[in-house]
Each structure stands twice: as C-alpha cells, then as structure tokens.
Amino acid sequence: MNPTAKALQSVDWDFSNAPVATGIHAIHPYPAKFIPQIPGRLIELFHPGDGSAVLDPFCGAGTTLVEAIDRGLDAWGIDLNPIACLMARVKTTPFPFEMEPVAKRIVRQAQDNFFKRAVSVPAIPRVGYWFKPDIQLRIAALVAEINQVDTLAIREALQVALSSIIVRVSNQESNTRYAAVEKDVAAEDVFKRFEKAAAAVSRGVASGSDSLCRHLGKATVLNRDILSVTAEELPSNIGLVVTSTPYPNAYEYWLYHKYRMYWLGMNPLEVRQREIGARAHYFKKKAQDEGDFERQMGACFQLLARVMKPGAKACFVVGRSIIHGRAIDNVALLRRAAEPQGFAVEGTVERRILSTRKTFNLAHGKIERENLIVFALQQGEL
Ligand SMILES: C[S@@+](CC[C@H](N)C(=O)[O-])C[C@H]1O[C@@H](n2cnc3c(N)ncnc32)[C@H](O)[C@@H]1O
Incomplete structure (x- = not known):
C-alpha cells in the first residue's frame, strides 16, 4: 500500500x-x-x-x-x-473588537426609522410572496443601517448575522426547502433575532480570533x-x-440563498447561470x-x-x-x-x-x- x-x-x-x-x-x-x-x-x-x-x-x-x-x-x-x-471572509478576517454595541446601535436606529415610517423596501422580485409586509420593512431598515457601517470587517459580520436570519423570518420552509409555507414568525421579533444573531457571530468570530489576531x-x-x-x-x-x-x-x-442575496444587494440570477x-x-x-x-x-x-x-x-x-x-x-x-x-x-x-x-x-x-x-x-x- x-x-x-x-x-x-x-x-x-x-x-x-x-x-x-x-x-x-x-x-x-x-x-x-x-x-x-x-x-x-x-x-x-x-x-x-x-x-x-x-x-x-x-x-x-x-x-x-x-x-x-x-x-x-x-x-x-x-x-x-x-x-x-462573505462567510468565508468574515470567518478568516482578523476581528479585533466587539461588534455587539454596533449591532445594538443599528437596531435602535432601524427601529426608530421603522416607527417613523422612514424606510423603503428595495425592488426585489416577488418579495411579497416570501416576506410579510412588516417583516420586509424591518429587514429593509436593518439593511440600510448596516450599509452605513464604515469598517468593512464589522459591516460584513453584520451582513452575515442578517443573512443568517433571512430564511427564518421569511415564508421559505427551511434552508434546504424552497417552498412558501405559513410560519409562526412575529414581525416584532425581527430586530430581536438580528441582535441575537449578531451576538452569535461576534462570539463565533471571537472564538476563532485567537489565531486570526496572531495572524498565524x-x-x-x-x-x-x-x-x-x-x-x-x-x-x-x-x-x-x-x-x-x-x-x-x-x-x-x-x-437557497436567493433572498439572502437580494436583500444584500447581490444578484442570484447571475450565480444560477x-x-x-x-x-x-x-x-x-x-x-x-x-x-x-x-x-x-x-x-x-x-x-x-x-x-x-x-x-x-x-x-x-x-x-x-x-x-x-x-x-x-x-x-x-x-x-x-x-x-x-x-x-x-x-x-x-x-x-x-x-x-x-x-x-x-x-x-x-x-x-x-x-x-x-x-x-x-x-x-x-x-
Ligand atoms: C460542496 S460546496 C463546498 C462547501 C465547502 N466545502 C464548505 O465547507 O462550506 C460546493 C461549492 O461549489 C460552489 N460552486 C458551484 N459552481 C461554482 C463555480 N462555477 N465556480 C466556483 N464555485 C462554484 C458552490 O457555490 C458551493 O459553495
């Protein structure tokens, strides 16, 4: 042998x-x-x-x-x-500081804009079929705030957090079943879910950042x-x-990433091809x-x-x-x-x-x- x-x-x-x-x-x-x-x-x-x-x-x-x-x-x-x-970059980029305070600030601002009705939903094909109207507005409010974060590493980590909740808050059955179903998701939970996801990404990246910070x-x-x-x-x-x-x-x-891409301003149809x-x-x-x-x-x-x-x-x-x-x-x-x-x-x-x-x-x-x-x-x- x-x-x-x-x-x-x-x-x-x-x-x-x-x-x-x-x-x-x-x-x-x-x-x-x-x-x-x-x-x-x-x-x-x-x-x-x-x-x-x-x-x-x-x-x-x-x-x-x-x-x-x-x-x-x-x-x-x-x-x-x-x-x-996006995931691969976030997992391998040195990430020297805490993201959670930024996530909290983003949620506060997004909530404010949502209640003031100062949010518009981008043109996304069949968005109404996959997302309830109040959920669309909340995601749009988060996207607008995340896009304004200057530090690329933090912005991308927040995008990963948002992307990780998109299927959960949509009508899509699961990460691996592309069918619309009636799901028990309260629109009010979107911000909470995002904040939790951002904390999880932050903890995850911190757990890997030992080697990353030492630039092994x-x-x-x-x-x-x-x-x-x-x-x-x-x-x-x-x-x-x-x-x-x-x-x-x-x-x-x-x-299965189609709507994640649409929300983050990417084009899934090019990927499909x-x-x-x-x-x-x-x-x-x-x-x-x-x-x-x-x-x-x-x-x-x-x-x-x-x-x-x-x-x-x-x-x-x-x-x-x-x-x-x-x-x-x-x-x-x-x-x-x-x-x-x-x-x-x-x-x-x-x-x-x-x-x-x-x-x-x-x-x-x-x-x-x-x-x-x-x-x-x-x-x-x-
Ligand atoms: C089995 S998955 C790889 C999963 C990976 N090992 C991991 O741990 O996440 C195969 C990958 O091939 C990618 N892929 C498909 N067509 C491609 C192409 N034309 N060029 C580059 N990547 C492509 C898919 O996007 C998918 O991420």
Missing part, C-alpha cells in the same frame, strides 16, 4: 464521535459544508510542511480556509456564491466562477488542495449531462496543475448523484477529468455521512456516503 493510501486508512473519516461544529464554523448555515475535522486532518496528513499555501477551489463557507490558517498556513479560496464568500495564516477569498480564474491570479506554489466539489444535478446553492451542477441546468432544453461536469472539472484540474507544486496533493470529497434515473459514478468521472491534466490517484476512501451530521437533506437523492479521493500532481513533463 502506498504511503498516501496508508495515511488515509489511519483515520476514521466518519468522525462519529467528533462534536458538532460550534464557534466560528457555526455562524451561518451553509448546505453541504465540510465538517471541520475533514479538511483539518487532510492538512495534517498531506501538507508538505514547507509553509506553502492551501487552496480550496470550491471553498463554500470557508471551512478549509479556517482550518488552514488555524495551522499557521496561508489559504486561498474560490467560490461563485457571494454569500459563501492569512486567507484570500476570490468570489469568482472557477472556470474564469487564471493561474496568474493565484500563487504558483500551492502545497495542498482540499475541496468538496459541487456535483451534477445534486444541489442548488444559489436557490454559472453554478456547476445546479439542478436547473439538468432540466431544460439542451440540458447538461455528466459530460459537461467532466469537462468543467477538467478545466478546474488544468488550473490546479498550473498553480500546484509538483508532487503536491489534491484532496477531493464528492458524493453520488443521479441524473434522470441514472446513477453517476463521480469518482470515475473526477478521475477521468484529472488524469489528462497530470494527476494520479494515490488513494480513495468512502465515508459515511452520519444523519446527525448532515448539513442538508435531499429529498431527491439520499446522500449517505461520499468519497474522498487523493490525487497527486505528477512531477515532470506529461
């Missing part, structure tokens, strides 16, 4: 006994986010130990980045979804479509890649299929081959998917995408996703297992 496969075998990747993520990893929900122990252990096992940076090309909520900078490494993350990038590692987040990123935009000596890819027809990150794997692309005329996914992953590996150090490892976590009744072997597919770009598989392992640890539940495909694949970038010419 090669050393990579041996190292993989030495870990119980189910992490059945690990505590559920708290603190910095729990400041905002994000579907299919890593349990932090996965990138944490992969970095410990496979980083070359030479101070080189870690890259996550689909960084989502930034779990890999937090785990890398906690271990004193610089980290680079790329994600298309602006809510994911620094993180850079690119809010981009991976297929448009060039090697020149990244460092050329990435020592380790750790990522979990989107996969075909599995999930729609843009959809470029989101790899989004179900919407598999149910239209000229629908995508697994061949498109293979090509997209091929382009991703091509970029990785240009920025990784020879011999460096790329760890990919991927689940199974079903396209129009056909089971897709995503491991084989990633392999086919990676090998022409100079990568070889050094080890794979299957892990169970424990039902208590699922960050989302798919009605259309119960994903109970996923695969961890470790590739190595071959040295020398292809």
Whole structure:
C-alpha cells in the first residue's frame, strides 16, 4: 500500500464521535459544508510542511480556509456564491473588537426609522410572496443601517448575522426547502433575532480570533466562477488542495440563498447561470449531462496543475448523484477529468455521512456516503 493510501486508512473519516461544529464554523448555515475535522486532518496528513499555501477551489463557507490558517498556513479560496464568500471572509478576517454595541446601535436606529415610517423596501422580485409586509420593512431598515457601517470587517459580520436570519423570518420552509409555507414568525421579533444573531457571530468570530489576531495564516477569498480564474491570479506554489466539489444535478446553492442575496444587494440570477451542477441546468432544453461536469472539472484540474507544486496533493470529497434515473459514478468521472491534466490517484476512501451530521437533506437523492479521493500532481513533463 502506498504511503498516501496508508495515511488515509489511519483515520476514521466518519468522525462519529467528533462534536458538532460550534464557534466560528457555526455562524451561518451553509448546505453541504465540510465538517471541520475533514479538511483539518487532510492538512495534517498531506501538507508538505514547507509553509506553502492551501487552496480550496470550491471553498463554500470557508471551512478549509479556517482550518488552514488555524495551522499557521496561508489559504486561498474560490467560490461563485457571494454569500459563501462573505462567510468565508468574515470567518478568516482578523476581528479585533466587539461588534455587539454596533449591532445594538443599528437596531435602535432601524427601529426608530421603522416607527417613523422612514424606510423603503428595495425592488426585489416577488418579495411579497416570501416576506410579510412588516417583516420586509424591518429587514429593509436593518439593511440600510448596516450599509452605513464604515469598517468593512464589522459591516460584513453584520451582513452575515442578517443573512443568517433571512430564511427564518421569511415564508421559505427551511434552508434546504424552497417552498412558501405559513410560519409562526412575529414581525416584532425581527430586530430581536438580528441582535441575537449578531451576538452569535461576534462570539463565533471571537472564538476563532485567537489565531486570526496572531495572524498565524492569512486567507484570500476570490468570489469568482472557477472556470474564469487564471493561474496568474493565484500563487504558483500551492502545497495542498482540499475541496468538496459541487456535483451534477445534486444541489442548488444559489436557490437557497436567493433572498439572502437580494436583500444584500447581490444578484442570484447571475450565480444560477454559472453554478456547476445546479439542478436547473439538468432540466431544460439542451440540458447538461455528466459530460459537461467532466469537462468543467477538467478545466478546474488544468488550473490546479498550473498553480500546484509538483508532487503536491489534491484532496477531493464528492458524493453520488443521479441524473434522470441514472446513477453517476463521480469518482470515475473526477478521475477521468484529472488524469489528462497530470494527476494520479494515490488513494480513495468512502465515508459515511452520519444523519446527525448532515448539513442538508435531499429529498431527491439520499446522500449517505461520499468519497474522498487523493490525487497527486505528477512531477515532470506529461
Ligand atoms: C460542496 S460546496 C463546498 C462547501 C465547502 N466545502 C464548505 O465547507 O462550506 C460546493 C461549492 O461549489 C460552489 N460552486 C458551484 N459552481 C461554482 C463555480 N462555477 N465556480 C466556483 N464555485 C462554484 C458552490 O457555490 C458551493 O459553495
């Protein structure tokens, strides 16, 4: 057995006994986010130990980045979804002072404006279907105040707090079900919920700020479509890649964050268009299929081959998917995408996703297992 496969075998990747993520990893929900122990252990096992940076090309909520900078490494993350990038930045930005007094001031001012009727709701498609009128006004009042906060780190942390309550105060059934239902949310609670969320973000960021304040590692987040990123935009000596890819027809990150984006002035429709794997692309005329996914992953590996150090490892976590009744072997597919770009598989392992640890539940495909694949970038010419 090669050393990579041996190292993989030495870990119980189910992490059945690990505590559920708290603190910095729990400041905002994000579907299919890593349990932090996965990138944490992969970095410990496979980083070359030479101070080189870690890259996550689909960084989502930034779990890999937090785990890398906690271990004193610089980290680079790329994600298309602006809510994911907002979270990733907030989790990895040094945050030297208290946010709660600012949140309290914002709530006071927003309340004042609400009662004086000095608030207008921005033009958001179908806002009346998803939000009760008094809730709309209260969110709009908070957004207007948050936008006036000068310090970027505080403003973004407050945006994360607001974003974290949007689904709860809307008519949307849950974070992973995009259906309108009658929910028991009192409009008067919006301000209270926001203040509580801001306190939670503040505590979460403070719990992670030990390493951040010591600047053990620094993180850079690119809010981009991976297929448009060039090697020149990244460092050329990435020592380790750790990522979990989107996969075909599995999930729609843009959809479940749609109204969060609208309220924060972002455009979800642009995200939808470029989101790899989004179900919407598999149910239209000229629908995508697994061949498109293979090509997209091929382009991703091509970029990785240009920025990784020879011999460096790329760890990919991927689940199974079903396209129009056909089971897709995503491991084989990633392999086919990676090998022409100079990568070889050094080890794979299957892990169970424990039902208590699922960050989302798919009605259309119960994903109970996923695969961890470790590739190595071959040295020398292809
Ligand atoms: C499985 S999630 C990653 C979750 C991440 N490991 C975490 O811990 O939060 C896959 C990510 O791929 C992103 N994605 C989808 N299409 C993309 C594209 N074209 N460019 C960059 N990121 C994309 C999604 O927005 C999503 O955040």
